[in-house]
Amino acid sequence: MKNLPYEYGALEPIVSGHLMEFHYGKHHRTYVNNLNKLTEQAAEALATGDTKTYLSLQRNIKFNGGGHLNHEFFWDSLAPMKNGGGVAPEEGSALGDALNASFGSFENFKDHFNTHTAAVQGSGWGWLCYNDRLKHLEFHTTANQDIVSDIDANLTPLLTIDIWEHAYYLDYKNMRPNFLKEMWKIVNWQKVAERYELAHSA
Numbered sequence: 001m002k003n004l005p006y007e008y009g010a011l012e013p014i015v016s017g018h019l020m021e022f023h024y025g026k027h028h029r030t031y032v033n034n035l036n037k038l039t040e041q042a043a044e045a046l047a048t049g050d051t052k053t054y055l056s057l058q059r060n061i062k063f064n065g066g067g068h069l070n071h072e073f074f075w076d077s078l079a080p081m082k083n084g085g086g087v088a089p090e091e092g093s094a095l096g097d098a099l100n101a102s103f104g105s106f107e108n109f110k111d112h113f114n115t116h117t118a119a120v121q122g123s124g125w126g127w128l129c130y131n132d133r134l135k136h137l138e139f140h141t142t143a144n145q146d147i148v149s150d151i152d153a154n155l156t157p158l159l160t161i162d163i164w165e166h167a168y169y170l171d172y173k174n175m176r177p178n179f180l181k182e183m184w185k186i187v188n189w190q191k192v193a194e195r196y197e198l199a200h201s202a
Contacts, residue, residue, distance in 0.1 A: 031067030
């Protein structure tokens with residue numbers, strides 16, 4: 001489990017240091033601890049030829065592994081405002097043009113993302129993805145700790161926002177739409193643009 005790319009309080013006032021300590025230090029850590037235990041059990045089951053036990057562990061390995069991968073991607077998708085968080089892609093940039101082509105405008109993209117991510121029932125994630133086969137940007141949601149490749153192996157994730165209740169409740173209570181609206185102020189668009197360039201040039 002790697003360190004956060006910023007201090008706990010660096011995303012304030014959008015996300016409090018208290019929430020970050022709780023979200024990263026407890027929730028994300030729990031996924032990693034569970035994953036480590038499960039993979040050890042799976043390795044032991046394989047070594048002893050216990051195929052039934054090995055197979056029974058796969059669902060929880062996928063859940064906790066997804067929780068770890070999704071959170072690491074999420075942390076890197078954010079940046080403090082003083083370090084460029086929230087600075088939108090420039091008009092005429094590769095990412096800016098791609099967003100316009102797929103969603104009509106940057107504001108349309110944010111509205112689409114907010115509306116459909118807020119509507120996720122229960123827990124999950126909202127994603128901006130690049131479709132490697134169709135060569136354009138797409139929006140998707142995933143439930144629980146599923147990863148975007150579960151939807152389509154051709155999808156490369158560029159940006160995600162966590163809308164599990166633990167991601168926002170301490171700061172925003174039950175106001176998920178308010179949380180999503182505020183999160184655009186700390187999105188690391190430089191990182192998203194780098195991911196887009198890599199995916200687009202592959």
